[in-house]
Amino acid sequence: MALTGVLRPGHIALRVLEMGPALNHYVDVLGLIETARDDDGKRVFLKAWDEHDHHSVVLREADEAGMDYFGWKVDSNATLKKMAADIEDSGLCEDLQWIPSGEHPGTGERFRFTIPTGHVMELYAEKVILGNGCGTDGPNINPDPWPEGLKGIAPSRFDHALLYGDDLDGTVKLFTEVLGFSISERVVTKDNPDFMIGTFLTCSNKAHDVAFIRQPVKGKLHHASFELGSWEKVLRAGDILSRKRVKIDMGPTRHGITRGETIYFFDPSGNRNEVFGGGYIFYPDKPVITWYDETLGPAIFYHDRQLNDAFLSVFT
Structure with missing residues (x-):
C-alpha cells in the first residue's frame, strides 16, 4: 500500500536550558548534524544522517525544558489544505493557525494546532532536501551505505x-x-x-x-x-x-x-x-x-x- 496523507514524523522542537551543552549532547554524543541556526542563535536545526530533509530536530533555548511542537510531513500541499480543513471541522483542536513559509529554514507553510492532550502539532508538505551524504557522484547516485565522518551514536532518523x-x-x-x-x-x-x-x-x-x-x-x-x-x-x-x-x-x-x-x-x-x-x-x-x-x-x-x-x- 502506498503511503498517503500523513507520511511520517517530520520534526520535533525541543526546549533546552543552555544551547552550548545541548549542542554538545545532540551533536557530539547523539551524533546529529547541524544544518542551520537563527541569527540570534536561539534556535538550532539538526538532522540525523540518513534523513534527506533539511532538519528533524529544532533546539530552542528557554527557561523550561520540554517540547514546543511536533511536526508531521504530508504528501502534498493539497493534502495539507484538506487536513487543515478537516481538523477545523472536527472541533477537536484549539489554537489553529498557519505558520508562514520560511519560518523554519527551507520549509513551506505549516498548519499548527493544539490537540486534546495539550500538545502542539503541525502539518507541512514542503522541506528542502539536503540528502544524506552517501553519494559521491550526487545525492542519490552510486551511494555508499553510510557517509564518512559520523559522530557519536549516529542514529539514522x-x-x-x-x-x-x-x-x-x-x-x-x-x-x-x-x-x-x-x-x-x-x-x-x-x-x-x-x-x-x-x-x-x-x-x-x-x-x-x-x-x-x-x-x-x-x-x-x-x-x-x-x-x-x-x-x-x-x-x-x-x-x-x-x-x-x-x-x-x-x-x-x-x-x-x-x-x-x-x-x-x-x-x-x-x-x-x-x-x-x-x-x-x-x-x-x-x-x-x-x-x-x-x-x-x-x-x-x-x-x-x-x-x-x-x-x-x-x-x-
Missing part, C-alpha cells in the same frame, strides 16, 4: 515521541478518524478494556510513529526517540553514553510493546532521549495488540519484567 496528556480519548479520535493513523498497540485496564491507559499510533509500516500515555497533565514529553536499526548498535550506544558520562535512565533492554530494543538517557536540560532498534513491520490489516495494566512490567521492560517508578513519573 528521528523516529517517534512518547507524550503524556489527559484527554487520551479525544487525541486518539483525532489521530485515527481525522489524520488517518492506525492503532498498533494499546494498554487498557483488564476490568474495563474500553478504558485506554496508553496507545501506540502509526501512519506508516512502523510499530509506532507516536505514542500517548494518559496522565493528569497537559502537553508533556516523556521522550524523543531516534532509530539505530540493531541490538548491536543499541549496545554500542550504551558504551558511548558511559564513556561520555551521560546519565542512563534505563537499559539496554527490550520492550514488550513494539518489540524494540532500547536505551534511555537524558540531555543536559532533562529531556529524555531514546535510541532503539528492532520492532516489527506494521500493515493496516494487522490486529491491534492489547496489553493489560497488570502486565505493564513486561510490556515496558521485557527482560526484568519490573516497572520503574522514576521512568514513568519523570517527564518535561
